[in-house]
Amino acid sequence: MDRVAKIRGPISVLDRSDVDTDQIIPKQFLKRVERTGFGQYLFYDWAKEPGWDLDPNEILVAGRNFGCGSSREHAPWALRDYGFKALVAPSFADIFYSNCTKIGMLPVPLPEEEVRALMAAEEAEIDLEAEVVRFAGREVPFDVDPGVRHRLLNGLDDIGITLQAGEAIERYEADRERVGPVTTGL
Amino acid sequence: MPSTLFDKIWAAHEVEPGLLYIDLHLVHEVTSPQAFEALRLAGRRVRRPDRTLATADHNVPTDGSLRAAQIRDELSRVQVETLERNCAEFGVPVYSLGSDRQGIVHVIGPEIGVTQPGMTIVCGDSHTATHGAMGALAFGIGTSEVEHVLATQTLRQSRPKSMRISYDGGLGFGVTAKDLILGTLGQIGVEGGAGHAIEYAGEAIERLSMEGRLTVCNMTIEGGGRAGMIAPDDVTFEWLAGRPAAPDPLPVEEWRTLRTDPGARFDHEVEIDAAALSPQVTWGTTPGMVAPVTEAVPDPHTPGEERALDYMALEAGTPIEEIRLDRVFIGSCTNSRIGDLRAAASMVEGRRVASSVAAMVVPGSAQVKLQAEAEGLDEVFRRAGFDWRSAGCSMCLGMNPDILAPGERCASTSNRNFEGRQGRGGRSHLVSPEMAAAAAIEGRFVDIRDWEPAREPEPVGTR
Numbered sequence: 106m107d108r109v110a111k112i113r114g115p116i117s118v119l120d121r122s123d124v125d126t127d128q129i130i131p132k133q134f135l136k137r138v139e140r141t142g143f144g145q146y147l148f149y150d151w152a153k154e155p156g157w158d159l160d161p162n163e164i165l166v167a168g169r170n171f172g173c174g175s176s177r178e179h180a181p182w183a184l185r186d187y188g189f190k191a192l193v194a195p196s197f198a199d200i201f202y203s204n205c206t207k208i209g210m211l212p213v214p215l216p217e218e219e220v221r222a223l224m225a226a227e228e229a230e231i232d233l234e235a236e237v238v239r240f241a242g243r244e245v246p247f248d249v250d251p252g253v254r255h256r257l258l259n260g261l262d263d264i265g266i267t268l269q270a271g272e273a274i275e276r277y278e279a280d281r282e283r284v285g286p287v288t289t290g291l
Numbered sequence: 292m293p294s295t296l297f298d299k300i301w302a303a304h305e306v307e308p309g310l311l312y313i314d315l316h317l318v319h320e321v322t323s324p325q326a327f328e329a330l331r332l333a334g335r336r337v338r339r340p341d342r343t344l345a346t347a348d349h350n351v352p353t354d355g356s357l358r359a360a361q362i363r364d365e366l367s368r369v370q371v372e373t374l375e376r377n378c379a380e381f382g383v384p385v386y387s388l389g390s391d392r393q394g395i396v397h398v399i400g401p402e403i404g405v406t407q408p409g410m411t412i413v414c415g416d417s418h419t420a421t422h423g424a425m426g427a428l429a430f431g432i433g434t435s436e437v438e439h440v441l442a443t444q445t446l447r448q449s450r451p452k453s454m455r456i457s458y459d460g461g462l463g464f465g466v467t468a469k470d471l472i473l474g475t476l477g478q479i480g481v482e483g484g485a486g487h488a489i490e491y492a493g494e495a496i497e498r499l500s501m502e503g504r505l506t507v508c509n510m511t512i513e514g515g516g517r518a519g520m521i522a523p524d525d526v527t528f529e530w531l532a533g534r535p536a537a538p539d540p541l542p543v544e545e546w547r548t549l550r551t552d553p554g555a556r557f558d559h560e561v562e563i564d565a566a567a568l569s570p571q572v573t574w575g576t577t578p579g580m581v582a583p584v585t586e587a588v589p590d591p592h593t594p595g596e597e598r599a600l601d602y603m604a605l606e607a608g609t610p611i612e613e614i615r616l617d618r619v620f621i622g623s624c625t626n627s628r629i630g631d632l633r634a635a636a637s638m639v640e641g642r643r644v645a646s647s648v649a650a651m652v653v654p655g656s657a658q659v660k661l662q663a664e665a666e667g668l669d670e671v672f673r674r675a676g677f678d679w680r681s682a683g684c685s686m687c688l689g690m691n692p693d694i695l696a697p698g699e700r701c702a703s704t705s706n707r708n709f710e711g712r713q714g715r716g717g718r719s720h721l722v723s724p725e726m727a728a729a730a731a732i733e734g735r736f737v738d739i740r741d742w743e744p745a746r747e748p749e750p751v752g753t754r
Contacts, residue, residue, distance in 0.1 A: 122595050123481055123577050127709045132690045136350065136366035138324035138373050140434075150711050170482045173515065173577075174709060175688075176417040177322065178433035199451075199486060199517050200417060200431050207435035250449055252309065263435070264335075267443045270307060274445055277306045283314055286405045286536040288344040288384050 106209045108260035112191045113230040117160050119167040125174035130183040144186030161188030166224050172201025181205045191231045195220050206253045213247050293552035296522050297453050297488045300428040304411045311448050314410040316440045317396045318345035320374035322415030326438035327377040337381040339444045345378050345385040347371045348395045349690050353653050353680035357389040394656020394682040397421040397624035404534025408523035408546040418624050420511040424504035426523030426549045451488045451517045452558040458493035460566030465740035468503030469723035472510045473571035473581045481579040484516030491521050495565035501530040502630035509625045510706050513578040522550040572611050573708045573721040575599035584611050584738045603718050612736050618701040619650035619731040623687035626704035627655030629662050631724040636671045638728035641746030644676035645734030651678040653685040689714050702730040
């Protein structure tokens with residue numbers, strides 16, 4: 106996974122709430138068995154609406170409850186493939202948030218009024234190390250789970266980290282694992 | 292210290308802080324291929340194939356095809372074949388097309404009995420919370436996490452907050468589990484459960500059948516909740532007894548301890564008057580945009596609601612009962628179990644689907660289909676004019692050929708009314724199986740509580 110530290114540049118704005126992952130990447134594109142190539146289908150139906158304009162900047166600013174609905178990781182894959190490296194919104198759906206952090210894309214929750222102010226700005230800098238967003242001469246702090254922050258800053262692979270806890274997992278399986286069901290014995 | 296059902300399951304599965312052991316990993320064809328491929332590239336194996344179970348559901352045609360090779364859509368066929376190949380290579384049991392255990396992943400888990408109280412269950416699918424209805428901690432994950440669980444049988448999770456939704460009173464006549472959860476979403480909103488593991492409790496929940504409880508927990512994600520759960524009781528134990536994967540005898544005494552202790556604290560408590568709920572119909576493009584069938588399409592208060600009315604081609608003030616339909620879909624992981632089909636069949640028996648409506652029933656699993664056919668429900672539906680299909684996710688998300696045409700309006704027993712969810716430009720109204728069945732007959736929504744049209748006499752010589 107690529108390291109994430111500072112993301113700076115012009116922003117793209119999608120001023121809609123409850124943007125679900127069906128809009129981000131419609132189902133007909135989930136049939137691919139690869140992780141790449143989804144960017145061209147991002148917001149496939151909305152992109153046909155008159156007046157639609159979403160530049161592939163590195164920062165996308167959107168309305169609340171962004172990424173709700175289906176757990177498809179194809180949604181963050183499509184956003185990243187399109188060019189976004191960080192997303193700013195008043196809130197994110199849980200699974201979507203988690204999916205973003207697994208692929209090195211940074212979701213940044215900010216209070217609603219700060220998101221509105223940011224939407225009016227032209228550009229911004231997101232500093233994960235300092236946990237702040239800088240725009241229009243201001244600095245707004247944001248929250249990020251310390252484990253997620255560490256992983257993103259260092260570009261670490263989750264599985265690699267967990268495999269280091271291999272002994273603890275083996276101990277759990279020896280001492281505490283529940284009995285059944287055994288799926289291979291049905 | 293008194294603890295909640297969630298606390299107990301969480302504590303029993305923490306390998307180390309923030310690392311949860313997973314008792315059951317359910318897999319389907321859409322969110323797994325990239326995970327298996329990554330394992331292969333890294334030279335990793337599936338740590339516990341014996342705690343992993345796969346099925347093909349999202350992409351499968353519902354035309355009775357019995358082999359992946361029969362799937363006409365090439366990409367769908369490749370995806371199902373890839374699942375079969377990956378499962379063979381990594382030793383994971385798979386119920387694909389043609390298996391008598393194939394079906395929607397959230398239907399077959401409880402049906403086979405691999406879903407049991409006290410377990411941690413994950414799946415690369417947001418409706419995994421369904422399994423929480425049996426007293427499990429179950430949640431949806433993304434493909435990177437699927438890979439993580441395949442490789443390690445664990446998952447890194449921040450601990451969610453806890454919420455209890457308590458229902459006062461029982462549900463009235465004609466008001467179902469689907470109406471209970473739709474009404475709940477209308478009250479808490481589509482973000483009301485975000486960051487929380489939700490326990491559903493109270494008289495209305497205790498009185499629900501197992502199938503009804505699965506319907507309630509299934510839609511937890513539509514309120515943003517990470518997991519939904521219900522304490523196991525006799526209803527749960529009776530459901531599980533004799534299922535292929537259930538222990539014999541059931542460890543009932545142990546399972547009875549899986550309940551929230553008196554005095555245990557939740558981060559949030561919500562109370563809902565179940566007795567006051569009516570049959571519900573969604574009018575917009577999120578499951579929280581919902582109204583009782585007795586009311587009218589509401590005035591929009593936000594840009595999102597304005598956009599939703601525009602998309603749905605509805606005007607504020609239109610009575611819900613005047614909304615006319617082109618299609619009816621009875622199916623999905625929310626409402627495709629045998630109890631759902633029996634309930635819908637009881638509404639349509641001896642009646643005819645309106646000439647303006649195309650209606651279909653898609654059983655949730657091969658087993659549900661067999662059971663329904665043994666009971667003659669397929670004939671009831673066919674005689675009424677419904678299309679009787681084979682098991683799969685079907686028109687809930689339209690990855691297979693079952694989709695709405697642009698502009699078509701559908702009464703659907705599924706879980707999402709998002710723009711284009713059931714087909715580009717399609718307009719979805721979420722309802723219970725009984726409401727969907729009655730809507731098919733009338734060609735518009737009706738309040739099933741005072742709906743009793745005449746039934747046609749049985750045709751001569753049919754029985």
